[in-house]
Amino acid sequence: MEGQKQQMEYNFTATFRRYKEEDDCGWNFLFMPNELAREVRAHFKYREEGWGRMKVLAKIGGSEWKTSIWFDTKQNTYLLPVKAEIRKKEKIEMEVGKEIDVTIWI
16 A cells, blocks of 8 residues: 555544444444535545445554545535454544544545
């Protein structure tokens, strides 16, 4: 992944929320700030694939991984799934309302 950074870098603080309040299915998402999501969508919507999915390179702490962000029309933002491997490596406890520093490259 090193040396393969995409076109645009975005640094932001994302908030962990459950996708649905009653949802405890094991999926862990960070919600991109809405203002930033509008900017990203304005510039890169053409890169979205089915269901608003856009491939990105993400980084939290010292961990980088290839993933996708998903646009949620109800929340009007992108969701970044954070897999267990990254949460464990970075010692991230996914608590509702927790803020996590994130970098993505599109």
